[in-house]
Amino acid sequence: MADSEPLIGEALALDLVNTRPAGAHGRVDLLATPQQLSGWLLLERDRLQGEVQNTAPTRSDLAPLHTVRAHTEAAVRALLDRSEPPVRALRGLTEAQRAAPPVRELDWDGTAVTAIPRRDGPLGTRLAALLAEAAAEMLSTPAIDRLKECEADDCVMVFLTAHPRRRWCSPTRCGNRTRVARYYRRHNQAEPTRT
Secondary structure (H helix, E strand, O other): OOOOOOOOOOOHHHHHHOOOOEEOOEEOOOOOOHHHHHHHHHHOHHHOOOOOOOOOOOHHHHHHHHHHHHHHHHHHHHHHOOOOOOHHHHHHHHHHHHHOOOEEEEEEOOOOEEEEEEOOOOHHHHHHHHHHHHHHHHHOOHHHHHEEEOOOOOOOOEEEOOOOOOOOOOHHHHHHHHHHHHHHHHHHHHOOOOO
8 A cells, every 4th residue: 555545444534634744855645646545535435424435525525524624634633642622623513514414315216215314415415414523433432542643654544443452553554664674774784894
């Protein structure tokens, strides 16, 4: 997996936060364009409850998403530091949810009544509301106590650990890189210098 590919598989809100990995020249935005957002939505399609299917993102859809990501990250970083999340971040996530609340749309499928959550508004607003809701669920669950930041020197990814010994965001991304660097340091320090 390349560092330019989004890391997915964590809580949806953390997958969003993890779309800003560390790069060679600082943080990189993996959702900077509508095409990148479209690719990320495709990766996350199973968890987006049909809210964004068959809709092509536009540049105007990026701003609400970036705002929710910033608020979620601010709350997550505060919790990692064992401090109170910023009030502005928590209010921002609440406001994003209010902008497009879910309505359970009732329908008949031929045998039973179905109730599918739907939101109104532009894609960016609907997506921001859904992701803010995912952040609210994650931040308010007891599992948030298992929040960790990757221990690799050059990584800023966050995850909820299921095992207390988990140290990296991804064993194939940072785990391998850290083990290789450790091996290289150990073997280069052990080599006598020849003159």
